[in-house]
Amino acid sequence: MNKFALIGAAGYIAPRHMRAIKEVQGELVAAFDPADSVGAMDSYFPDASFFTEFERFDRHIDVLSRSGNGVDYMCVCSPNYLHDAHSRFGLRSGADVICEKPLVLNPWNLDGLQEMEQHTGRTLYTILQLRLHPAIMALKQRIDAAPIDKIFEVDLTYITSRGAWYYVSWKGNEAKSGGIATNIGVHFYDMLSFVFGELQCNNVHVREPSHAAGYLEFKRARVRWFLSVDRNDLPTQTPDGQTTYRSITVDGDEVEFSGGFTDLHTRSYQDILNGGGFGIDQVRPSIELVSSIRSKALEPQKGDMHSFVIERN
Template sequence: MKKFALIGAAGYIAPRHMIAIKATGNQLVAAYDPNDSVGIIDSHFPEADFFTEFERFDRHVDKLHRADNGAEIDYIAICSPNYLHDSHMRFALRSGADAICEKPLVLNPWNIDGLLDIERSTGNKVNTILQLRLHPAIVALKEKIANAAANGKHEVDLTYITSRGHWYLQSWKGDLKKSGGIATNIGVHFFDMLHFIFGALQQSNVHYTSDTKAGGYLEYEKARVRWFLSVDVADVPREQLEKGQRTYRSITVDGEEIEFSGGFTDLHTRSYEEILAGRGFGLEENRTAIETVASIRNAQPLGLTGNYHPFLARQA
């Protein structure tokens, strides 16, 4: 049984980590969040110590690390706001624990280099949640693309709309410096998936970007990709809206829809199983996706020109 600590226990994604820790037969012994709305802990690990001040959490983790009685923490799961991931991974490694970090790993590619240095000096490891790499439909598509006869590049459209209320722009997620912007916050795992399936990134153009949506063009070794991401409910197609749906997810490859709406609920547990077996995704495996979202964030939008996503026509 491994011992876990959790940073960001009040966050949206934290319960999936608690479920994964429990499902893999391990124990959450300490958790931290400046927000004390963490009653969900009682459903999984009611005996876990909880802290609302990082300094007290730090002291507790350090005491366990120095106890020399088997109480030290093996893994620290990180579910904090995006801009804090780098600092919290550094804390985990220097506390003698491996890190399990939510996406995006960091906001800028150069942060990966610093973490690699700390991995080497501490002997501890960063693992990341790149759950789409474990989705059966995505694994099957990767195999299909790998085995296909080389005959030009595949034509791909990626559309992801996940509606958010007015709270979104008032939270840290609406702050570019804290979230990295819309492409980073809701798109980084899709960009990792595209790299995972279609190979090295060769070109990136941004056609449109705002606080709530963005669209552009990416070219990989094996694919040309038009992409559109949004948290604006007005972008959900009318047919889905009339059914009461506020989320729309679509990936087409050469005009064929790739169905992967199901199978998401246990991907964090699958991720934990792989990490505990020594097969987690490390720092370097995140580099292409982080470079992609950083370049999108810093790009000057071209406007509706060239090979742009059809949903962008609505923004004209």
């Protein structure tokens, strides 16, 4: 039975990791979070040791390691800006690391993590769950089977409503979250490069705290994208009570992938345990892209504009 430890046990995404550990027949032996609202642990691993002080967690992991009972995997679910440091901690502790997206905020941090992998002999994995979604896997097969010179027209829209709390939390702080494109969009950009190949052009049309938009060209696609956490951006036809709108069209055809998300973390864990998993080299293109979106000058007149941006103007 593989032994796991988890950093960020009180976060939104942590229960998905707990469930994944349970479903791959692993054991969560220790968890850490400065907040103590971790009642979700009772549904999965009520006997796991829990710490609200990192120093005590660090000591516990060290004691386990020196007694020959060290953890096999360190799961990182902490705020985005801490992923780098917590992944390093896991590697130094002699564990392989499974880190939530985004792996890091800046591409230069990836080089240091690769050096740490080489120094420790351990491996760092990241969650790129859309690569394992059946609809996305089918889309990639469709694109790969198309004539090599075929360029696809893609529109990506993702609106996930957030309240006033969002801007007060670390997620609303660009220095900590990386901004909206990084925080809610990085796995979509990874999916686009996974399906359509190498990035060739990046124009940013809008970049505000609540929404962002732009135009991308990949080897096999021209992409207009729009991301938002503002419920006012929801289409008028959105059913009452629905707070999220997710759409990808390829040459005008909707790619239906609204379902199938509930077990993607379990699939990710199983893939890692089976010798697969996604590492630093796979995640690098999406980290480079979101870093560029965050920093480059706006070019609202370059590239095709997303229809939501046109409507706003």
